[in-house]
Structure formats: C-alpha cells, structure tokens
C-alpha cells in the first residue's frame with residue numbers, strides 16, 4: 001500500500017486543528033495528538049490511547065507518522081557519540097551528541113548536533129555531506145525525535161539531559177525553513193521540550209533572504225553563519241552559494257545587519273581553518289572587517305581532513321598568529337577543537353555512507 005503523503009509530524013498545531021475539525025472532531029483532540037507526536041514520540045496511531053478509535057482510523061486513512069529508526073551508533077574516544085538513523089524512504093542521516101566535561105569529568109554541557117535534511121544541495125567543497133547532494137527534508141517531528149532520543153541517552157549515561165541543540169548536522173537548515181522553524185518552536189514549547197531559545201543555534205551557509213525572514217519571524221534562536229573565507233573570490237571557490245549576487249558577501253552583510261537590528265542578538269561566524277588557503281594575515285584582517293559589520297563573534301574551527309578532499313588543517317603557529325590579528329582588531333574569537341574526529345562525527349565529516 002502506498003504511504004499517505006501527509007506526514008502528521010510536519011504540521012503546526014493550527015494545521016492539525018484544521019485537520020481534526022475537518023474530520024468532525026473537537027480541536028482539543030488536535031492538542032492531544034500533537035502531544036503524542038512530539039512529546040510522546042509515538043510511531044503508530046494506536047499508541048494514542050486517549051484518542052477515540054474512530055478518529056485514529058480516520059487519521060490512519062489520510063495520513064502517516066513519519067519516523068526514523070536507529071541503525072548504528074559509534075562512540076569516540078572523547079565521548080562524542082554519532083547516531084545513524086534511517087527513514088522509511090531508506091535515506092540515512094546522522095545525529096551527534098557532544099559532551100563537554102569539567103575538570104572533575106562531570107558532563108557540564110551536552111550538545112546535540114541535529115540534521116535538518118538528508119544530504120545537502122549546497123556543495124561546499126570541503127564537506128563530506130556536500131558530496132552526497134540533496135536527498136530529502138526532515139520533518140520537524142523527526143528533528144525533535146533526534147533531540148528526544150539523544151536526551152534519553154544522555155540521561156542514562158550522564159544523569160542529565162541535553163543542554164544545547166545546534167542545527168549543524170547534515171543539510172542547510174534554512175532550505176528546510178518551515179520545518180526547522182517548527183522544530184525550534186517545539187524544542188522551546190514547555191509542554192514538549194522546554195529548551196530556552198538561548199540554547200538553540202541555527203547554522204546557515206548564509207542564505208540572505210532566509211536570514212532576514214528568520215529575524216522577521218521573531219524566533220530568538222541564535223544564528224551561526226558558516227563563513228570559511230573572508231572575501232568573495234575565496235569564498236566562491238569553496239562555497240558555490242557565494243557565486244550568486246543574492247547570497248554573496250554583500251547580500252550577507254545586508255542580511256546580517258538586518259538580523260542584528262531586528263533581534264538585538266549578535267551573530268556567530270564559523271570559520272574553518274584551511275592550511276594555506278584562508279589563514280594568512282591578510283585573511284585575518286579581512287575576517288576582522290566582516291566581523292565588524294555587526295555585533296558578532298568568530299569561532300575558529302580546526303579542520304578535520306575529509307577523505308578525497310584537498311584541504312589540510314592550519315598549523316598551530318599560523319593559527320596563533322591569525323588569532324593575534326583578530327584580537328588586535330577587537331574581534332571576539334574562540335577556537336573550537338573538533339570533536340569525534342576518530343568516528344567521522346566532526347564538522348564537515350558527516351556523510352550517511354558511513355552506515
């Protein structure tokens with residue numbers, strides 16, 4: 001039997017209310033179903049035990065509950081865990097748990113890096129996921145499922161749940177805009193997950209129009225922009241998105257200034273350090289100029305070599321020189337040592353072929 005194209009886990013609450021009312025049932029039933037889907041994480045209509053059988057049958061005939069099942073999990077020597085999931089379509093994506101420990105070895109921060117798409121259409125040349133091309137969007141429900149699954153796992157292992165969510169797994173979140181927005185709302189909803197927006201970060205390759213929309217939609221999640229090169233020529237050579245004047249650095253500057261003006265938040269630039277490509281003193285000066293567009297900070301990421309890609313990580317000495325130039329130009333800068341490198345869970349390394 002063909003599956004219904006309507007996946008209930010893609011619907012907002014008002015959309016679910018409309019559906020339920022169109023089936024002759026009161027709106028409070030929609031709230032019950034919404035809770036079963038996103039809080040309960042049910043995979044079948046019959047698990048919704050307080051929903052009348054008649055309504056469950058009507059829903060089953062018209063819709064489906066899209067789910068993902070765990071295929072594999074691998075733990076890194078640094079505690080990072082990568083989970084491989086498979087959708088009904090057979091497409092696979094990954095989710096990563098990144099624990100940060102204090103000096104006593106207690107997990108003080110448990111970050112889950114979620115995927116928002118299977119594969120990615122953006123084709124960044126240094127990224128394993130970009131090599132796959134785009135396969136499909138994930139529903140808001142499956143994005144939240146990733147957090148719930150990892151949260152339960154973290155509680156079992158560390159005695160506390162997920163503290164932070166970053167949309168930095170597979171995919172370009174702002175190309176799956178509506179579902180990512182709904183997922184952010186579900187994560188924040190006290191009745192579903194109750195995570196402060198301060199602890200949710202949406203990371204984008206820099207889609208200018210969607211950045212402006214994110215600001216205008218009033219979702220106060222944090223914004224991270226994958227910059228990776230500080231001028232148009234270099235950026236276009238590794239990030240095809242930059243080749244369009246709708247998404248080049250000029251468009252990005254306008255969008256970011258709009259975002260910061262509307263939200264009052266600062267933006268984070270992710271900058272992966274590539275040996276001999278974007279790590280010179282001139283690059284640092286150019287990066288400082290980008291950072292001065294609006295209140296911001298820069299995250300320097302030590303690159304993890306990806307098989308078949310030409311780039312290598314910047315040597316420590318050049319990294320220190322680069323940081324010094326940024327500091328001299330009053331840029332707030334942090335260095336992120338990549339995690340989970342031995343299990344290909346680090347930035348740019350996610351590719352479902354790992355299954």
Ligand code: SF4
Pocket residue numbers: 120121122123124127128129130131169170171172205226348
């Ligand atoms: S770096 Fe991000 S946007 Fe670029 S190809 Fe990889 S997943 Fe897509």
